[in-house]
Structure formats: structure tokens, C-alpha cells
Amino acid sequence: MNQLLQCNTIQKKYSQSSILKGVTFSLGKGEHFTVVGPSGCGKTTLLRCLAGLESIDGGDIILNGKSLAKVKPEDRSIVLMFQDALLFPHLTVVENVTYGLKRIKITKKDRIRQAEEMLEKVKLIKWKNAYPHELSGGQKQRVSLARALVLKPDLLLLDEPFSSLDATLRESLRGEVKELLKQEIISSLFITHDRDEAIEMADRLAVMNNGEFIQMGLPYDVVTKPSCLESAMIIGEGLALDEGFIPLHELILVKQNETIEPNFISIPGKITAVTVKNNHRYYRVSWDKGTVLVPSINQLQQGEMANIKADRRAIRKYLQNEEHRRKVQ
Ligand SMILES: Nc1ncnc2c1ncn2[C@@H]1O[C@H](COP(=O)(O)OP(=O)(O)O)[C@@H](O)[C@H]1O
Ligand SMILES: [Mg+2]
The missing domain is CATH 3.40.50.300 (P-loop containing nucleotide triphosphate hydrolases)
Known part of the structure; x- marks a missing residue:
């Protein structure tokens, strides 16, 4: 071009x-x-x-x-x-x-x-x-x-x-x-x-x-694949953690008392809204560092506490700041 x-x-x-x-x-x-x-x-x-x-x-x-x-x-x-x-x-x-x-x-x-x-x-x-x-x-x-x-x-x-x-x-x-x-x-x-x-x-x-x-x-x-936390928070569709980004399709919302397998992470949050997207039920969850939309097969209620669950291997590490700045140039 x-x-x-x-x-x-x-x-x-x-x-x-x-x-x-x-x-x-x-x-x-x-x-x-x-x-x-x-x-x-x-x-x-x-x-x-x-x-x-x-x-x-x-x-x-x-x-x-x-x-x-x-x-x-x-x-x-x-x-x-x-x-x-x-x-x-x-x-x-x-x-x-x-x-x-x-x-x-x-x-x-x-x-x-x-x-x-x-x-x-x-x-x-x-x-x-x-x-x-x-x-x-x-x-x-x-x-x-x-x-x-x-x-x-x-x-x-x-x-x-x-x-x-x-x-x-x-x-x-x-x-x-x-x-x-x-x-x-x-x-x-x-x-x-x-x-x-x-x-x-x-x-x-x-x-x-x-x-x-x-x-x-x-x-x-x-x-x-957001390259840094800031970018993940602005555009990423998924969970922006300090250590990396988990895309939406890797997340699942489970009941608060559900047992979490050892290789999974679990982040507590409160359901602030229930919605339907692409014919699936999604929950807007407010957690420590923001809000995220998460799918679930469980029937959960607005106001309920729940856990956002994902396999640790799904975490996509951010590029180092210096490295990605050089790439942006
Ligand atoms: N004419 C101006 N004089 C002083 N500050 C300005 C002027 N125009 C914009 N700013 C400041 O520059 C920053 C960026 O503004 P802007 O480019 O309008 O942002 P955005 O379009 O991303 O919302 C803001 O902090 C705004 O207050
Ligand atoms: Mg503007």
C-alpha cells in the first residue's frame, strides 16, 4: 500500500x-x-x-x-x-x-x-x-x-x-x-x-x-492481545489483571461456594447486571479493579457474589513496556 x-x-x-x-x-x-x-x-x-x-x-x-x-x-x-x-x-x-x-x-x-x-x-x-x-x-x-x-x-x-x-x-x-x-x-x-x-x-x-x-x-x-495493562483496560475484551490478560472466551462465572481446581485462578466479584449477548447469558461483574462481562451456564442473580474462574495457562502476559513502546514506534 x-x-x-x-x-x-x-x-x-x-x-x-x-x-x-x-x-x-x-x-x-x-x-x-x-x-x-x-x-x-x-x-x-x-x-x-x-x-x-x-x-x-x-x-x-x-x-x-x-x-x-x-x-x-x-x-x-x-x-x-x-x-x-x-x-x-x-x-x-x-x-x-x-x-x-x-x-x-x-x-x-x-x-x-x-x-x-x-x-x-x-x-x-x-x-x-x-x-x-x-x-x-x-x-x-x-x-x-x-x-x-x-x-x-x-x-x-x-x-x-x-x-x-x-x-x-x-x-x-x-x-x-x-x-x-x-x-x-x-x-x-x-x-x-x-x-x-x-x-x-x-x-x-x-x-x-x-x-x-x-x-x-x-x-x-x-x-x-493487549500489550500492557492500560491497553487491556481500554480495549481488551476480557479480564485485565496486573500480570496479564485473559480473553473473554476463557472466563467463566461460577457460584461463590464452587470448588476451584488448583490450576485455576478465581477472582471474587459482585454481579451488578445480567444481560444476553449472542444468545448467551452474561453477567456484569464488578471486581477489585473494574468491571467485566463474563458468561456462565449457572443461573445467578444480580447482587449475588460469585467467582470469575479461568485456567492459569490462559493468562497472556503483557509485553514489557519498553519492548512494546519500541514496537509502537
Ligand atoms: N484549546 C485548549 N487549551 C487548553 N487545553 C486544551 C485545549 N484543548 C484541549 N485541551 C486539553 O487537552 C487535553 C486533551 O483534550 P482532547 O484532545 O479534546 O481530548 P479527547 O478528544 O481525547 O477527549 C484535555 O486535557 C483538554 O482539557
Ligand atoms: Mg474529543
Whole structure:
């Protein structure tokens, strides 16, 4: 895959505090890269630096082989899609989409044609003459997507664009957006604090914490083999112990008085909720260091104490911090 973007040790400070502490990664042409991390870890700041809305205090951003150090935001082939649709309330849907095309020297007729083609793709053509207040939240985000894609940027940055939508809509939009980006051959950098969203949207993903990428890889590898405790707590699907990670499919919840075989570990916890996932009964268990969803064949009750059980051999040791930091680079 040809390289589109290369970020070398990007640093950003606000007053004295270091927000980005040397972020390094690259993105291939046509690739969909996701960054997942808790609120406040620096995700939006990273996107704002890439879009040129913030200056950087160190490092370099290279797009298509050229440094962006002196390139103005409007001259970068990068578009940022925000958490809120931010449409012009006094303009119709089609006028909102053509707005950005005014900078490009094409006729009004062509602008409208391109906008309508894009509205067709995001399934909003029937609404082209509506005003933003007549649209639902999901429709507004579709307009905002059409407005970004019609510019045909090399890179689309998405800042938690579905976070204000309800769960079902969010899930269906994920697939649609990824499909559309692939069709239009536009690379994307998607940031979110939602692990499911991160996994679904990513060809490759990075886990971010406290201004740094702490792990990078294919979604399946990162989720099943977190490289450190922090990463396990952010993205791992399973039990994040100090000494290693146990994937969800290795865990089982048993009654408090059940005998535990010697080669098994047992961690006490309290059942805080009972749910059904993939047609199986799962229990949300609150233990010493957090909460985890665990399957069980036993009928257990909310509020009951129980033990999370797993074979010791299922513990996947974390890579040493130093070693995995070198790998992340
Ligand atoms: N313009 C700003 N001035 C000062 N501090 C800021 C500014 N923007 C963000 N921050 C701080 O930078 C940190 C990271 O913020 P942000 O990038 O928005 O995180 P995220 O998007 O991961 O939630 C936060 O502690 C936030 O308070
Ligand atoms: Mg943010």
C-alpha cells in the first residue's frame, strides 16, 4: 500500500502541559485507521493538528511526501468531520453541501450536480431542499458526511461523528460510512472512545492514552492481545489483571461456594447486571479493579457474589513496556 500520511513524533502543548507526547504513525492510501482512547487523552487535539487548526510544537506531518508545516488548513487535502454536524441553518441541504465547493473553480451547475450525486450516495437526495432543522440527528450527520466527501479529500478525519446518535443508528451508519469511504477511495482517520465502534471502523487501530499511542495493530490482535495493562483496560475484551490478560472466551462465572481446581485462578466479584449477548447469558461483574462481562451456564442473580474462574495457562502476559513502546514506534 502506498503511504499517504506519515506523522513523526508530533508534540503539542497547551501552556505548560504536554497534550501530545510524540505521536508517530503512518497511514496507507485507502486505509482506515482508528484511534481509541478515553476522554481527554488528546484525540481531538491530534485531529486538529493534522487539519492545521492547531500548530504543533515538535515533530512533522507529511502528506503525500510533503511536509505540512507551512501548508494552511484550506490548502491541505484533509477534511475534518466533527462530533456535531455544524450545518448552516439558513442554507438548504444541497446548499450546505455545495458550500465548500465554492473555493474550487467550477460552474454552479457542476457544483450542484456533484452535490446531488453525493446526496444520492448518502441517501438524502429527497431532502435536498430541506433545512437542517427539518432533519433528524442521523440525517444531519449524513449531510455533513456528504459535504466532506464532495470535496474528494485524500484524508477524512472523523471526530466521534456518531456519538450523539442513538445506538441502532450508530451501528448502521458505521458500516455505511466505511463502505462509502472505500467506494470513494478516501482514507480515514477515525477517533472514538467507543471500543466497539473503533473495532468495526478500523483496518488498523491504535490505542491512545495520556497523549501517546500505547499499542497499534490489527483490531483482532489488539483486542485479544493487549500489550500492557492500560491497553487491556481500554480495549481488551476480557479480564485485565496486573500480570496479564485473559480473553473473554476463557472466563467463566461460577457460584461463590464452587470448588476451584488448583490450576485455576478465581477472582471474587459482585454481579451488578445480567444481560444476553449472542444468545448467551452474561453477567456484569464488578471486581477489585473494574468491571467485566463474563458468561456462565449457572443461573445467578444480580447482587449475588460469585467467582470469575479461568485456567492459569490462559493468562497472556503483557509485553514489557519498553519492548512494546519500541514496537509502537
Ligand atoms: N484549546 C485548549 N487549551 C487548553 N487545553 C486544551 C485545549 N484543548 C484541549 N485541551 C486539553 O487537552 C487535553 C486533551 O483534550 P482532547 O484532545 O479534546 O481530548 P479527547 O478528544 O481525547 O477527549 C484535555 O486535557 C483538554 O482539557
Ligand atoms: Mg474529543
